[in-house]
Amino acid sequence: MGRILDVLKEKGITYYQSERYNLDSFYFDNYQDEGELFEKTGIFEDENKQGKIIKVEPKTTTSLFKYFLDGSRRTYRIAEAEIGDKLVPIVAGQIGCGVCKRLGNEIKTHQIKRKNCLVLYNRISDDDYKDIKNRIEQTGSIAVDRYEYSSNMEIRPENKAIARIQDIMYDMEIDLLEEMTKKNILKHGEMLAIDGSLQFSDIRDERYFYNVVGISKTFNPNLKNMLKSKNKSIGTLLPKLEYRERTPVFKYNQTGENQRFRQTIGAWYLRIRPRNQVKNPLDGIVKIEKIAVADKEKEDGFETGLINNISSSILLERNVTCYGNDSRWASHIYPIYLTEIMIKNSFLSDIYFLNIF
Amino acid sequence: MKKIGKVSATEKSPTTNDEFIFLVEDNEEIKPFDIIKADNNIGDKKSITYAIIQDIFYITDSPGHIGNYVSSDFGDLNSAPSTKRLGVTYAQAVVLHNNKDVYMPLRDGTLVEFAGEDEIKEALGLDKIKNPIPAGFLDVSNNITVPICFNSDFLIGPEGAHSNISGISGLATKTSYAMFLLQAIQQTKNDVAIIILNVKGNDLLRIDEINPLLTNEQKNAWSKTGLECKPFSNVKYFYPYKNDKENCFCNTSCEKDALNNQFQSNMAQTYAYTYDHDKNNLDLLFSNIDDPNFTMESILNVVIEHSDFDDLDWDSFKSKLGEYTKKGQGKGEITVQSWRKFTRLIKKSIVNQIFQKSLSKDTTKRNYHLSDEIKKIQKGEALVIDIAKLEEQIQGFVFGDILQAVNDLKFGETDRSEDDIPKKIIIFVDELNKYAAENAPKNSPILRNLLEITERGRSEGIILFSAEQFKSAVHDRVKGNCSTHVYGRTNAIEISKPDYRYIPKTFTNMMTRLDTGELIVQHSIFKTLLKIKFPYPSYFQRKGNR
Numbered sequence: 001m002g003r004i005l006d007v008l009k010e011k012g013i014t015y016y017q018s019e020r021y022n023l024d025s026f027y028f029d030n031y032q033d034e035g036e037l038f039e040k041t042g043i044f045e046d047e048n049k050q051g052k053i054i055k056v057e058p059k060t061t062t063s064l065f066k067y068f069l070d071g072s073r074r075t076y077r078i079a080e081a082e083i084g085d086k087l088v089p090i091v092a093g094q095i096g097c098g099v100c101k102r103l104g105n106e107i108k109t110h111q112i113k114r115k116n117c118l119v120l121y122n123r124i125s126d127d128d129y130k131d132i133k134n135r136i137e138q139t140g141s142i143a144v145d146r147y148e149y150s151s152n153m154e155i156r157p158e159n160k161a162i163a164r165i166q167d168i169m170y171d172m173e174i175d176l177l178e179e180m181t182k183k184n185i186l187k188h189g190e191m192l193a194i195d196g197s198l199q200f201s202d203i204r205d206e207r208y209f210y211n212v213v214g215i216s217k218t219f220n221p222n223l224k225n226m227l228k229s230k231n232k233s234i235g236t237l238l239p240k241l242e243y244r245e246r247t248p249v250f251k252y253n254q255t256g257e258n259q260r261f262r263q264t265i266g267a268w269y270l271r272i273r274p275r276n277q278v279k280n281p282l283d284g285i286v287k288i289e290k291i292a293v294a295d296k297e298k299e300d301g302f303e304t305g306l307i308n309n310i311s312s313s314i315l316l317e318r319n320v321t322c323y324g325n326d327s328r329w330a331s332h333i334y335p336i337y338l339t340e341i342m343i344k345n346s347f348l349s350d351i352y353f354l355n356i357f
Numbered sequence: 358m359k360k361i362g363k364v365s366a367t368e369k370s371p372t373t374n375d376e377f378i379f380l381v382e383d384n385e386e387i388k389p390f391d392i393i394k395a396d397n398n399i400g401d402k403k404s405i406t407y408a409i410i411q412d413i414f415y416i417t418d419s420p421g422h423i424g425n426y427v428s429s430d431f432g433d434l435n436s437a438p439s440t441k442r443l444g445v446t447y448a449q450a451v452v453l454h455n456n457k458d459v460y461m462p463l464r465d466g467t468l469v470e471f472a473g474e475d476e477i478k479e480a481l482g483l484d485k486i487k488n489p490i491p492a493g494f495l496d497v498s499n500n501i502t503v504p505i506c507f508n509s510d511f512l513i514g515p516e517g518a519h520s521n522i523s524g525i526s527g528l529a530t531k532t533s534y535a536m537f538l539l540q541a542i543q544q545t546k547n548d549v550a551i552i553i554l555n556v557k558g559n560d561l562l563r564i565d566e567i568n569p570l571l572t573n574e575q576k577n578a579w580s581k582t583g584l585e586c587k588p589f590s591n592v593k594y595f596y597p598y599k600n601d602k603e604n605c606f607c608n609t610s611c612e613k614d615a616l617n618n619q620f621q622s623n624m625a626q627t628y629a630y631t632y633d634h635d636k637n638n639l640d641l642l643f644s645n646i647d648d649p650n651f652t653m654e655s656i657l658n659v660v661i662e663h664s665d666f667d668d669l670d671w672d673s674f675k676s677k678l679g680e681y682t683k684k685g686q687g688k689g690e691i692t693v694q695s696w697r698k699f700t701r702l703i704k705k706s707i708v709n710q711i712f713q714k715s716l717s718k719d720t721t722k723r724n725y726h727l728s729d730e731i732k733k734i735q736k737g738e739a740l741v742i743d744i745a746k747l748e749e750q751i752q753g754f755v756f757g758d759i760l761q762a763v764n765d766l767k768f769g770e771t772d773r774s775e776d777d778i779p780k781k782i783i784i785f786v787d788e789l790n791k792y793a794a795e796n797a798p799k800n801s802p803i804l805r806n807l808l809e810i811t812e813r814g815r816s817e818g819i820i821l822f823s824a825e826q827f828k829s830a831v832h833d834r835v836k837g838n839c840s841t842h843v844y845g846r847t848n849a850i851e852i853s854k855p856d857y858r859y860i861p862k863t864f865t866n867m868m869t870r871l872d873t874g875e876l877i878v879q880h881s882i883f884k885t886l887l888k889i890k891f892p893y894p895s896y897f898q899r900k901g902n903r
Contacts, residue, residue: 063439105441277431319438320428324420329427334440341418341443 004118004142004357005079005090007135011128015081015090020354023075023091023158033197033216033287036267038225042251044266044292044301051228051248053241054304056270056311063102064313067110067185067192069176070339071097071169074347075162078357084123088149091161092118092142094353096343097172099180099192100335107338111179113172114346115143116353119161122146141356143168170200177208186211191310193317195336198265198289203254206263209291213310217331219269219287226250234269239281243274246311249290249302264292266302270311272318273330283330286314359499361385364395364467365447372462374452377408379469381446387413389863390888391498392480393450394472397459404457407472407480408450409885412863417444451861453884454480471499478503481883491541491582492878493534493891504582505889507841511881513542513549513781517840518815521789523828524845528873531824531845532560535785537891538822542783543739544584550779551739552731552759554786556752559610561741563897565592565624566615570898578892588896591735594619595742597711597755598629598724606722608710608746615897620723628727628742629713630758632670635726637661641757642706642750644792644803652695654800659691670714671707678703702750709751727755728762732771736779749791753803756792759784760806767817781818784810789823790830797832804832811838829854842879846871860886 008015043051075093098112118136120129124146133144147164149157173194186192191211198214221235226247237247247269254263266289273284288310292298314333322337323329347353362379366372379395381387389410397406419425419442430436450469456479477495478484489506490513496502511517520538522531539551555561567588579586596607596616605616606627619625640657648654660666669677681696706712717724727742734740742759744752763782765771771778786792797804810819812834821839825831828844829851836842836856845868851857852865864886868877874893879886 061437102440105439107440107443277427316439319430319436320419320440320442321424322418323427324424325418334438334442338440338443 004136004139007132008081008090011132013081013083013124013128015079017079018077020076020078020357022350023077023162033199033219033223033267033289036197036199036220036223036252038223038250038252038267040225042225044249044251044264045304045307046300046302047304048248053245053247054308055242056244056246056308056315058315059309059312061316063316064189064191064309065102065193065317065335066190067099067101067180068107068195068333068335068339069097069099069173069192070195070336070343071095071173072340072343072347073165073169074350074353075165076350076354077158078118078354081121083121086121086123086149086151088121088157089161090118090120091147091158091165092116092353092357093162093165093168094347095165095169095172096346097169097176098339098343098346099176100339100342102335107335109342111176112343112346113176115168115172116141116348116356117143117145117165117168118357119145119147119164121157122148167201171202174200174202174204174208177212178204181205181208181210191313193314193333193336195340197287198263198291199254203263203291206291206293210293212291214289215314215333215336216287216289217328219282221282235282238269238285239275241269241271241285243271243284244315246270246307249307251301254291264298266290266292266307268307268311270314272315278330286331286333288314358394358470358473359385360468360470361387361393362448362469364463364465364469366462366465372465374460374462376411376449376451377463378447378449381413381448383446386498387448388498389413389867390495390886392453392472392477392495393469394476394480395463395467395469397455397461397463397467399459399461402457402459404455404459405476406452406459406463407454407456407476408452409480410448411451411861412449413446414448415444415446417442451885454482471497471501474501474503477501481505481885481887486882490538490545491584492538492880493876493889494578494581495887495889502581505878505887507538507880508882509546511840512538513546513783513820514815514818517881519811519821519839520823520841520843521828521831521836521839522822522824522843522845522876523826523831524824524847524871524876525826528846530871530873530876531843532787533874533894534843534845534876534891535787535822535824536561536564536894536896539739539783539785540589540895541582541584543589543737546781548736548780550734550736550782552734552763552782552784553739553741554756554759554784555741555743555745556787557745559612559745562594562609562611562743563615564589564739564741566897568893568895568898570900571893571895575893578890579895582892584892586892586895589739591738592624593730593738593740594625595628595725595727595730595740596625597709597743597747598627598713598717598722599710606724607743609743610745611743626723626725626730628730628755629711629716629724630754631713631715631726632674633668635728635758636666636669636674638754638758638761639703640802641754641761642702644753644757644801645750645794645798646702647798648800651800652691653699655691656695656699671712672714675700675704675707706748706750706754709747711747711751711755728758728765731759731762732766732773734766734779734782738779753792756786757803757806760803760810763819764806764809767814767819779818781820783820783822785822785824787824788826789835790825790827793823793832793835795830795832804835807832807835811835827851827854829856840881844868844871844877844879845875 073095079090095115099110101110147161149160194214222233249266249268278284317333321329362381391410488509492505492507576586596609599608678700792803793807
């Protein structure tokens with residue numbers, strides 16, 4: 001038995017050390033843009049109020065993107081414990097967040113943050129939790145946190161624990177953005193691309209996102225309110241999008257429950273691979289999100305020229321690809337893929353990590 | 358020293374006590390045969406592991422060529438990606454030595470550096486070589502040149518001996534390297550004598566003259582090896598006799614001026630064979646004749662022992678043989694057909710002018726029996742025997758005669774005192790495959806002599822330096838007894854032969870790409886094969902030669 005779980009035993013928490021296993025195939029991720037509520041026909045760019053499909057012309061051979069941010073986590077069920085009259089899982093996770101930067105045409109590590117954590121059911125007594133947290137965190141290698149769960153939720157406790165670990169990861173990503181903004185690293189021609197949606201639980205300060213876009217490989221095709229026809233979802237338009245074409249920018253507001261500030265976000269879709277070169281109708285399309293930071297942007301939407309330039313840069317990023325290594329290659333941006341690989345390679349092996357506990 | 362990479366150990370490719378993989382710094386250039394080092398610290402014990410680079414690879418994260426095709430916009434040759442595909446150069450290195458005898462595998466992440474000159478010597482064990490004989494130099498990627506030496510005890514005995522050089526013709530590397538080694542021996546040893554056979558052209562017939570084509574850089578290369586750049590000294594030339602006054606009575610390709618000079622300075626002689634002196638060696642003419650029923654041997658016994666064949670000369674010998682070839686004249690168990698075959702072979706050979714009634718007393722001809730002269734060989738001398746213009750079976754005859762003479766000398770069948778005889782006699786012969794072919798007849802007298810030398814000559818101080826185009830064409834027992842093997846450039850067919858089975862693939866592949874003046878050497882006391890260079894010949898070269 002590991003020393004870390006002994007701390008629970010000392011607090012009188014009964015736990016059963018059943019089989020320990022990786023939970024990553026257990027939890028089915030929702031679409032990253034689940035829950036986005038777009039404003040009805042809220043076209044959010046200044047020169048395309050009619051909401052036309054725009055063909056993005058290549059204007060430059062240099063991408064605007066210099067930095068690429070991604071976060072990754074691995075989660076494991078360590079044991080089951082009797083807490084608050086329930087038998088609930090104890091879940092541990094390895095979290096990594098990192099930024100890669102482009103130097104010439106090569107990708108190098110800019111920064112990487114790692115955290116190992118243990119999440120417990122939150123109905124543990126506050127005093128016991130504080131003690132347990134102090135004792136375990138003293139070892140220096142594991143952070144302790146809590147997840148909420150109620151039996152009337154239509155979700156398994158493991159998923160709630162994983163969601164908590166995911167939130168910790170998002171916080172680490174914002175930490176990285178905060179550091180880079182404070183060091184004035186992100187500039188207009190040296191933008192940062194985040195893997196996925198910008199739906200962070202707490203964005204803290206929208207100025208961190210001034211030169212940042214989120215690029216999602218997968219998205220909910222059934223989002224509504226974007227097209228003129230009331231009940232049509234965006235998924236009916238996207239398969240018709242030709243190579244290099246983009247949709248207009250649509251507007252929605254950040255509605256996360258922990259948001260301290262309300263953000264206005266613009267989202268658009270861009271096809272980065274010809275339709276005849278992909279297997280499925282939505283393959284090769286990326287969803288791009290950008291937070292409106294300047295007042296003018298918040299009111300009138302983004303400049304169409306800027307959106308075209310960003311789209312043009314993303315088209316420049318379409319090669320090389322991770323074809324053969326990742327089934328999502330058609331919508332994946334290679335530098336982001338490399339960032340993900342960098343983070344995953346920083347993780348401890350499963351067998352090593354599980355034996356810490 | 359400059360860091361060039363980092364050890365990488367993985368689940369599927371662990372480091373071992375014998376080898377490891379290291380990732381190479383992006384802009385670093387390395388080569389196979391470079392010597393590298395890495396700290397190998399176990400607990401408080403600090404040591405250095407040395408290794409030699411064997412293979413170099415570059416991989417990318419693309420799982421297949423289709424991935425690369427897709428990544429160039431489905432085969433668009435003009436597509437220019439913003440990001441270079443993730444790729445890494447890695448090298449496989451074979452451990453040579455650890456300075457504290459630590460056999461633990463290197464750990465993942467250990468930094469790798471080029472070894473310096475002294476460290477390379479330590480890694481290869483060159484720092485402890487006794488009785489060194491310069492063997493060339495090693496040029497490694499970090500602009501370091503390290504002189505390489507053979508251990509004399511393993512090159513010319515008593516611990517090991519004989520060396521074999523193989524490689525295709527035309528690069529002038531095999532002969533040049535053998536001559537370099539002989540030069541090194543002549544400069545460093547004073548109790549050794551050398552016999553060189555000139556088997557083709559006139560390349561080795563002016564080895565006492567300085568090379569007029571040498572540049573200063575080439576001269577400096579000699580000092581890198583610790584040797585003086587000078588031609589051979591104490592040289593004597595032996596040419597086959599021919600009644601050709603214009604050519605100093607020599608059957609040779611040597612230029613007339615050089616020949617005249619050699620005769621004027623008493624450096625050259627002619628050699629000839631007379632019946633009464635040499636009939637016992639007639640078997641040497643039959644070295645490459647298959648004789649499964651020993652009929653030729655039986656005839657030779659009759660020639661040596663029967664009084665019919667006493668007191669003849671070559672012409673009367675032929676007449677006498679003629680008597681035996683007449684119908685009904687078969688004697689004993691030997692058939693007339695066998696006598697006819699023997700006579701035909703003899704007649705074919707002894708038409709050459711080196712077969713004389715008797716040696717000429719004319720002092721201008723300087724006519725001698727070769728074996729007698731060889732038995733007079735002195736310490737420090739280099740005898741060059743020209744056989745280039747002789748027919749193949751006569752070349753074999755002369756070579757066999759030389760081997761026999763050296764054997765006789767070293768096995769005490771002369772009047773010379775032990776101290777007077779050179780301690781070691783080195784015989785260098787090119788085209789060894791002619792005399793010790795893989796498929797040579799078992800009873801070939803030359804092969805027998807060569808086996809005697811390579812298997813037992815080491816203890817008697819008879820050392821064979823040999824060369825040939827293809828090592829695989831040479832008799833196993835002859836090459837198997839060599840303690841030093843040198844490989845020049847060869848071809849892909851040759852490296853597929855069993856002789857190269859135990860040489861790592863990278864090294865054999867490299868053998869097909871070696872340049873002029875580059876060789877791969879295998880020496881008993883070296884821990885690995887080494888790719889070395891050696892200086893340009895210091896003796897006379899014609900334009901166009903190396």
